[in-house]
Amino acid sequence: MVTKIPSGECMDATLRTRFLELDLATPLVLPAGVLGTSFSSLLACARCGAGLVTTKSATLTERTGHPGPVVVETPAGLLNAVGISNPGIAEVLREVAVYRRHTAVPVAVSVFADSPADFAELARRVSDSPADLLELNLSCPNVSGEFGAPLAGSPDTVAAIVAAVKHAARLPLIAKLSPNVTDIAAVGRAAEQAGADALCAINTLGPGMVIDTELGLPVLSNGSGGLSGAAIRPVAVRAVHQLAQSVGIPIIGVGGVCNAVDAAEMLIAGARLVGVGTALWSGGIELFGDIGRNLLAYLNRRCYPDPAAVPRLEPSHA
Amino acid sequence: MPERITLPIADIAEESPDVRTLSFTHPLAAEPGQFVMISDLKGDEKPFSLSDCGGGSFSITLRRVGPFTRRLFDARRGDLFSIRGAYGSSFFVHSGRVLLVGGGCAVPPLFFLCRRLLAAGAEPTVVNGARSADALLFERRFQALPLHQLTALEDAPEPLTAVDAALRLLQNNRFDALYAAGPEMMLASLISNCGALDYQLLIERYMKCGIGICGSCTLDPLGIRACVEGPVLPRATVEQLTEFGVYRRNSSGARVPVNARRSCEQ
Ligand SMILES: Cc1cc2nc3c(=O)[nH]c(=O)nc-3n(C[C@H](O)[C@H](O)[C@H](O)COP(=O)(O)OP(=O)(O)OC[C@H]3O[C@@H](n4cnc5c(N)ncnc54)[C@H](O)[C@@H]3O)c2cc1C
Ligand SMILES: Cc1cc2nc3c(=O)[nH]c(=O)nc-3n(C[C@H](O)[C@H](O)[C@H](O)COP(=O)(O)O)c2cc1C
Ligand code: FES
Numbered sequence: 001m002v003t004k005i006p007s008g009e010c011m012d013a014t015l016r017t018r019f020l021e022l023d024l025a026t027p028l029v030l031p032a033g034v035l036g037t038s039f040s041s042l043l044a045c046a047r048c049g050a051g052l053v054t055t056k057s058a059t060l061t062e063r064t065g066h067p068g069p070v071v072v073e074t075p076a077g078l079l080n081a082v083g084i085s086n087p088g089i090a091e092v093l094r095e096v097a098v099y100r101r102h103t104a105v106p107v108a109v110s111v112f113a114d115s116p117a118d119f120a121e122l123a124r125r126v127s128d129s130p131a132d133l134l135e136l137n138l139s140c141p142n143v144s145g146e147f148g149a150p151l152a153g154s155p156d157t158v159a160a161i162v163a164a165v166k167h168a169a170r171l172p173l174i175a176k177l178s179p180n181v182t183d184i185a186a187v188g189r190a191a192e193q194a195g196a197d198a199l200c201a202i203n204t205l206g207p208g209m210v211i212d213t214e215l216g217l218p219v220l221s222n223g224s225g226g227l228s229g230a231a232i233r234p235v236a237v238r239a240v241h242q243l244a245q246s247v248g249i250p251i252i253g254v255g256g257v258c259n260a261v262d263a264a265e266m267l268i269a270g271a272r273l274v275g276v277g278t279a280l281w282s283g284g285i286e287l288f289g290d291i292g293r294n295l296l297a298y299l300n301r302r303c304y305p306d307p308a309a310v311p312r313l314e315p316s317h318a
Numbered sequence: 319m320p321e322r323i324t325l326p327i328a329d330i331a332e333e334s335p336d337v338r339t340l341s342f343t344h345p346l347a348a349e350p351g352q353f354v355m356i357s358d359l360k361g362d363e364k365p366f367s368l369s370d371c372g373g374g375s376f377s378i379t380l381r382r383v384g385p386f387t388r389r390l391f392d393a394r395r396g397d398l399f400s401i402r403g404a405y406g407s408s409f410f411v412h413s414g415r416v417l418l419v420g421g422g423c424a425v426p427p428l429f430f431l432c433r434r435l436l437a438a439g440a441e442p443t444v445v446n447g448a449r450s451a452d453a454l455l456f457e458r459r460f461q462a463l464p465l466h467q468l469t470a471l472e473d474a475p476e477p478l479t480a481v482d483a484a485l486r487l488l489q490n491n492r493f494d495a496l497y498a499a500g501p502e503m504m505l506a507s508l509i510s511n512c513g514a515l516d517y518q519l520l521i522e523r524y525m526k527c528g529i530g531i532c533g534s535c536t537l538d539p540l541g542i543r544a545c546v547e548g549p550v551l552p553r554a555t556v557e558q559l560t561e562f563g564v565y566r567r568n569s570s571g572a573r574v575p576v577n578a579r580r581s582c583e584q
Contacts (some may be wrong), residue, residue, distance in 0.1 A: 033532075034531055034532075034533070035531070035532075035533040035536065035541075035543075036533055037532070037533035037534060037536060037567070037571045038533065038536045038538060038541065038567065038571070039538070039539075040536055040537070040538040040539045040540060040541035041533050041536040041541040041543075042541070043539070043541055044540065044541030044542070045541075056533060056571070062570045062572060063570055064568075064569040064570045065526070065569065065570070067361050067362045067363070068355070068357060068362055068363025068364065068526060069355070069357050069359070069363040069400070070363075070526050070527060070532065071526075071527045071528075071529065071531065071532070072322065073321075073322065073402070073529070078531070080527075080531075080532075082526065082527075082532055085526070085534070085569060085570050085571060086570060086571055087567075087570045087571045087572035087573075088570070088572075091571070091572055091573075212324055212359055212400055213324075214324035214398050214400075215324060215358075215359050215398050215400065217359040217360075218359070219322070219357075219359060219400065221359075221361050221362070221363070278531065280530070280531065281529055281530060281531045284530075284546075285541075
């Protein structure tokens with residue numbers, strides 16, 4: 001806690017942030033899969049102060065996802081295995097088009113597939129839509145029963161997908177990475193070299209499992225699920241710090257951010273933008289406004305003119 | 319924060335050929351209109367309104383409509399279920415003359431509401447709507463309370479829908495508030511005919527997480543969540559909803575017309 005307010009307090013900081021040619025009103029991002037299923041839910045987050053909103057990950061065809069329970073609340077965070085339920089890319093892009101009619105706040109469409117060819121097809125479809133950015137979900141831990149290990153597990157797989165998509169997409173490309181790897185920096189470098197324009201880290205941690213001791217069964221119907229929320233923030237912060245030293249492209253730092261101090265921590269770790277997901281569970285979408293206001297106060301107090309001016313942690317700390 | 323708890327069924331009551339009430343012994347903190355998520359951890363978890371709660375126990379009342387409700391319907395006393403909640407918004411409890419209109423298996427949560435209304439000194443009139451005498455729910459339970467109950471049966475010799483019964487009452491009486499729960503088309507028809515009366519509706523949307531994080535149950539164009547800001551919504555909110563009575567989203571998130579999507583309401 002900083003208790004002493006420096007005397008040289010500034011007044012003119014702004015939250016405006018440049019990101020891949022876009023001018024964002026705030027560095028706060030709604031990450032994929034948290035709300036974001038409908039135009040109205042994306043819109044509500046944008047109106048509350050998210051500078052960029054991301055759709056729930058879309059596949060080529062409709063998916064109902066896993067049966068319930070798809071979430072379990074634990075004292076140390078939320079475990080989820082929603083299973084990428086979505087109405088299919090055509091329907092998702094219709095929602096994005098409606099969203100676009102209501103606001104100019106940029107929107108990223110997150111997509112998921114199990115092959116470079118399908119990722120490329122999704123990229124073509126999104127490029128023909130009013131979306132601003134394309135995010136590749138290479139890191140879902142909850143569909144390995146169907147699709148095998150998360151794609152972001154291997155630098156080579158990531159490079160192959162990013163290269164295929166880069167060829168097909170006319171939109172800037174964000175690769176969303178998994179923390180569940182031995183060397184996230186190697187995966188990040190592979191994505192950058194294959195043409196990714198930005199990285200998003202991290203997806204959920206684990207996977208983990210919760211067992212009901214009366215029924216003797218896992219609580220999630222999928223058995224296991226990804227952990228999110230405050231518990232994973234230290235892991236996310238380190239992943240972002242490691243990536244920031246290894247790549248030149250901007251990073252969206254996601255994982256356990258609950259307040260402006262956490263957001264500032266992500267910026268110092270090396271994030272350009274900061275995602276707020278699971279914290280919306282208890283904080284509501286008004287959290288975007290609260291975090292924005294308090295982050296602005298932080299910038300003013302420290303005399304940083306904007307979020308990008310927050311000094312990054314030196315490389316020696318990984 | 320509401321917790322997940324695993325409880326045995328303490329009691330089962332037969333309400334109609336395809337409706338049963340399951341009771342659990344646990345001091346759940348809940349208000350009328352709120353719901354719980356129930357699972358047997360064998361591959362499904364679904365939302366159910368509380369049909370009663372208090373004195374160290376609570377109950378849900380369910381209609382057998384598909385795979386999961388069939389398993390609940392066939393469950394025996396002592397069978398264990400994982401239950402989390404209570405979740406969502408609840409009815410604001412008025413103390414004046416109030417009208418409650420229920421249809422099908424959305425009637426039972428109004429029973430829990432009546433208990434609270436009576437405790438607050440309100441004078442409730444209940445329109446209990448059903449397809450047939452067979453399907454009528456909670457008639458005797460309402461009779462045991464000091465309130466006025468009117469049953470509306472669609473296939474009686476003199477057919478009467480819950481909406482028509484309610485509108486007649488509204489024409490000839492002064493009420494301070496209206497509470498309604500039931501099939502969405504019934505609710506839509508009711509509110510388009512109820513004048514300036516203040517109302518609250520219990521609405522249903524496809525729920526997965528129940529805690530406001532997955533986005534499955536969001537309502538257009540406000541982007542509010544039926545599981546957090548709902549399932550009980552006040553008039554001022556309902557009036558802004560463009561999807562109410564028109565469409566809802568299914569388990570994948572695709573839009574489907576409301577009348578083609580019936581849950582406990584058939
Ligand atoms: C807030 C709320 C309160 C409810 N209260 C009651 C109640 O008190 N009693 C009762 O009998 N039923 C209630 N329902 C409906 C109940 O959840 C469904 O009947 C049940 O989920 C059906 O599951 P199934 O596997 O038997 O049938 P399925 O064949 O899976 O579904 C039958 C129909 O039920 C609805 N449904 C299925 N899954 C869900 C879901 N996850 N969320 C919402 N609707 C779903 C759909 O409209 C579907 O068409 C409530 C629903 C909501 C949202
Ligand atoms: C319920 C839920 C669903 C999610 N769905 C997706 C998804 O579809 N695609 C994706 O890339 N990430 C998904 N995530 C991961 C989040 O975008 C985010 O990376 C992760 O939760 C960590 O951030 P947080 O702690 O702020 O939630 C999901 C997370 C949750 C909690
Ligand atoms: S059910 Fe997940 S947000 Fe309402």
